Amino acid sequence: MLTRMEILDKVLKKSKFHGLEIGTLRGDFVCYFLEKYKECRITSIDKDPFKLDSHIDVEYRTEKYKDRYILIIEDSLTAWEKIIGVKYDFVFIDGDHSYSMTMADIKNYKNNVIKGGILCGHNYDKDVNPNNAHPGVKRAVDEVFGNRVTINSDDAFWWVKL
Numbered sequence: 001m002l003t004r005m006e007i008l009d010k011v012l013k014k015s016k017f018h019g020l021e022i023g024t025l026r027g028d029f030v031c032y033f034l035e036k037y038k039e040c041r042i043t044s045i046d047k048d049p050f051k052l053d054s055h056i057d058v059e060y061r062t063e064k065y066k067d068r069y070i071l072i073i074e075d076s077l078t079a080w081e082k083i084i085g086v087k088y089d090f091v092f093i094d095g096d097h098s099y100s101m102t103m104a105d106i107k108n109y110k111n112n113v114i115k116g117g118i119l120c121g122h123n124y125d126k127d128v129n130p131n132n133a134h135p136g137v138k139r140a141v142d143e144v145f146g147n148r149v150t151i152n153s154d155d156a157f158w159w160v161k162l
């Protein structure tokens, strides 16, 4: 059973890249890549990454990577205005999983993916893993990408090459 990070790792096939994550929480996703690839750079956006009230939060965990990691604490609905024109090898969408917000994140942030880069996300409802099921994600992804999308049901991961 692969995690969302391991699946993206296989799809990306790069050790030097610039990535963007929408929805960070404790930083599990970013720490996987920052730890594994010393030349990667990652930016992430989260409107409330400290909600779990733990001292082991994303800022603490990424302290040693601060030359390669940026955390933007803001709603993804407005944060995209700060990175207009910035291009990433991948954008990983894992913030608000409602239909309307997934649709907004796809439409706003697909413009930040390089040609040939990867737009992807978590929690695509494939009816195989009820813990990861978010029907709004599936609806939005299917509406925009139809059969261009690839699903890996191991961790309800979806991706498309742009």
Ligand SMILES: C[S@@+](CC[C@H](N)C(=O)[O-])C[C@H]1O[C@@H](n2cnc3c(N)ncnc32)[C@H](O)[C@@H]1O
Pocket (backbone or CB within 6 Å): 021, 022, 023, 024, 025, 026, 027, 028, 029, 030, 045, 046, 047, 048, 049, 051, 074, 075, 076, 077, 094, 095, 096, 097, 101
């Ligand atoms: C499932 S967690 C992210 C987990 C993380 N991507 C990982 O793989 O470890 C979802 C996060 O999205 C954030 N979030 C929810 N709605 C958001 C929004 N509209 N803008 C920015 N962040 C949002 C929440 O604060 C939460 O920390």
